[in-house]
Amino acid sequence: MLAWNNPLDRKRQGTHYADRMHRILSVCQDCGILWHDERVTYRNGVVETKRVDDITPVGTVLVTPQYEKYxxxxxxxxxxxxxxxxxxxxxxLNVPSASVEVDGNIVYIRVPIPHEGKMPLITFRQAWNIQPDIPVGSLLLGVDDDHHQLLLDMTAPTNVHAAVIGMTGSGKSTLMRTMILSAELVGGAQVALFxxxxxxxxxxxHPSVWRGGLFRTPDECEIGLEALANGLGRRREGLLYVFVDEVPELIVQRPRIREYLARLAQAGRHAGIHLIIGAQHLLASQLGPMTMRNIPVRLVGRVADRTAAYNATARNxxxxxxxxxxxxxxxxxxxTVRHFQAACVTPDLLEDWSRRYPPRPPMVPVRAREEVAAVAAVEREASWGSGGMGGRxxxxxxxxxxxxxxxxxxQHGKEPSSNWIYRLTKAHLPTGGFNRAKARRALELALNPEAYQPQGEAR
Ligand SMILES: Nc1ncnc2c1ncn2[C@@H]1O[C@H](COP(=O)(O)OP(=O)(O)O)[C@@H](O)[C@H]1O
Ligand SMILES: [Mg+2]
Structure with a gap:
């Protein structure tokens, strides 16, 4: 499921660490848990008291970007x-907080290191370079406590979908950008962005982006997710990652998105579709208990309290x-629970990337019947206004x-052929492809809307 590669050794020794370890042991001693006496009776009847250590330090201290671990x-x-x-x-230790965690047969006292400045703690490049040959199907997350590259293998049957959860500023969008960029660099998959x-x-x-751009407004997002959900029955080849940020907000604005996500979460694994959703809170009441169960991987950042932590992870x-x-x-x-530091795509890398692959608006799928009806209504109004009722x-x-x-x-600096228009409309409209005459009318209307006179209209 999770892959850990190539250790970058950052184990530390030194007086600062030795001093802190010493203080930790002093606290244990003060609480009377550092050792205990045991009475041993030998066969010859001699009784002796022996000191047995209950807590012994592990020689080195692990230092991660945000913590020291004793x-x-x-x-x-x-x-x-x-x-x-x-x-x-x-x-x-004179720090604001510390935590005690059990990891295998070692207990770690986790001590936060004070934050300084705004520099990313681990950049995308650093995390990527630890082991650049990331396999298709895996997304880069960052580095774990042992400074191993941390990947999420979305194709593993126990993973499939993931939710990124945390309060504003916890770094959700940053982490999702890292995952997206790694998908684009690794290749072999499409990436849908909402x-x-x-x-x-x-x-x-990037060319791997589904429908050529970012779905941004709630309307676009609803139509795009609907198209993906409706496409589930059809056979499609290859992997598709669907990244959706700010999910609760989208659902409030367009409640049908909840259903589309539910369908994608349920059927996605068979269709090669993997959801990665971002949310400040993940609530069953909002997303539905079924969808929550279908999203087994939780990437959780800073949350408000224990309740939020429970809601996000489904564990206590x-x-x-x-x-x-x-x-x-x-x-x-x-x-399984693993700590990690999310890698951060730095602004200069983002800028490079968008210069190389200039962002464009997405080709929003045509939502067939409604759109046709809307256009018909507009056109009817126009013709009635000027020419009265009747006509074809x-x-x-x-x-x-x-x-x-x-x-x-x-894009091409020339007009598309009638064939191209036929293929476009055949793929996207329930009414079928436009014939040559209608394709020509569409072309005229698109390029020269003012001069266009609908045929057969009495003026
Ligand atoms: N991995 C990271 N490393 C360093 N700083 C980060 C990281 N992720 C987030 N930050 C800081 O937190 C801020 C908010 O991050 P963002 O991803 O927008 O959070 P969210 O989407 O959860 O609101 C960023 O502007 C950055 O300063
Ligand atoms: Mg965000």
């Missing part, structure tokens, strides 16, 4: 007490409420077709 080997009998001592450690906050914009010009003991923000995340899937029914040329034609002209 490892202890602990006798299980004192573990319950030790786990409740986080506040005492924080006090002794983001009302526009944070994905600089990454939306992850300690997510202690996360610090600025890309400090855990990845939770079932019973008007051509129904949806504005989206006109938009696509203009886009083609803009």
């Amino acid at each position: 490892g202890l080997r602990v006798n299980p009998r004192v573990l319950p007490r030790l786990r409740r001592m986080a506040d005492q450690f924080a006090y002794a 983001d009302p906050s526009n944070g994905f914009y600089p990454l939306s010009g 003991d992850t300690g997510a409420e202690h996360l610090r923000g600025r890309g400090d995340f855990i990845v939770v899937n079932g019973s 029914p008007l051509d129904e040329i949806p504005p989206s077709v006109l938009r696509e034609i203009r886009r083609y002209v803009e």
Whole structure:
């Protein structure tokens, strides 16, 4: 499921760390859990008292971008007490908070390092360069506590879909940008982008982007997600990642998005579609319990409190409420919890990328019947206003077709062929492809709307 590559050794020794470890052990001693006496009776009847250590330090200290981790080997009998001592450690070390975590047979006292400045703590390039040959189907997240590159293999059957959760400023959009850029660099997959906050914009010009651009307004997002959900029955080849940021806001504005996400989450795994959604809170009441179950991977950043941590992870003991923000995340899937520092795509890299692949508006799928009806209504109004009732029914040329034609002209510097228009309309309209005459009318209307006179209209 999760892959850990290529260790970058950052284990530390030195007086600062030795001093802190010493203070940690002093706290344990003061609480009477560092050692205990055991009476040993030998066969010859001699009774002796022996001191048994319950807590011994692990030689080195792990230093991550946001934490120092002091490892202890602990006798299980004192573990319950030790786990409740986080506040005492924080006090002794003169830091705002500390936490006690069990990882295998080692207990770590996790101590935050003060934040300084606005520099990214791990850049995309640094995380990428640890092991640049990321396989198709995996997305880059960042680095874990041992400074290994952390990937999320979306194609593993226990992963499939992921939610990025945390309060504003926790680094959700930053993490999602890292995942998107890694997908674009690795190749072999399409990337659909939905983001009302526009944070994905600089990454939306790459050729692998579904329908050529970022779906931004709630309207566009609704239509795009509907098209994806409706396309589920059809056979499609290859992988498609669907990134949707600010999901709760989108659902409030366009409630049908909830259903489209539900369908994608349910059927996506068979269709090669993988959802990655961003949300400040992830609530079953908003998304539906079924969809929550269908999104097993939770990438959780800073959250307000224990309740929010529980809602985000569906578990009680992850300690997510202690996360610090600025890309400090855990990845939770079932019973596994891993800390990591999210990699950050730096502004200069974003700028380079958008210069190389200039972002464009997306080709919004035509939502067939409604759009046709709307256009018909507008045209009817226009003709009735000027010429009265009657006459033959008007051509129904949806504005989206006109938009696509203009886009083609803009991109290619020439008019599309009638065949091209036929293929476009055949693919997207339920009424079928335009014939040659109608294609020509669509072309005229698209390029020269004022001069265009609908045929057969009495003026
Ligand atoms: N991985 C990171 N490393 C360093 N700083 C980060 C990281 N992620 C976020 N930040 C900081 O936090 C701010 C908010 O990040 P953002 O991704 O917009 O959060 P969200 O989408 O959760 O509101 C960023 O402008 C940046 O300063
Ligand atoms: Mg955001």
